[in-house]
Amino acid sequence: MTPARILLCLAALLPIPALAQDLASAEAIRAAIVGNTVRGSMVASGGFTEYYAPDGSIHGPDYSGQWSIDGNRMCFGYDGNPASCWAVRVTGRSVVWVGSGGDEGTGTILSGNPNNY
DSSP states (O other): OHHHHHHHHHHHHHHOOGGGSSSHHHHHHHHHTSSSEEEEEEETTEEEEEEEEEEEEOSSSSOOOEEEEEEEEEEEEETTTOEEEEEEEEEEEEEEEEETTEEEEEOOOOOOOTTTO
């Protein structure tokens, strides 16, 4: 086997980065997240538990904000600050927030508003 073929075979064994088709559409984001709670962690800010109400409001344990969907990205604004947006990967009850640097947060989708925020 030539060195080029060996390298090609080895490259096939490497993990493949998330492709665009792995990302959720606006409709899939709404179906999975809106009206539910996500408990997770963001690389930049740590742990969170938030309920995403159908009216576009976010309810946390001691704060609130607004969510929206821009194209196929979910956006979050808190305390009057400009919204930050992420692409979303949803697999069953798992969610991954994907930013320009790759995966920036993960969470578990909980049905409804179990914490009554």
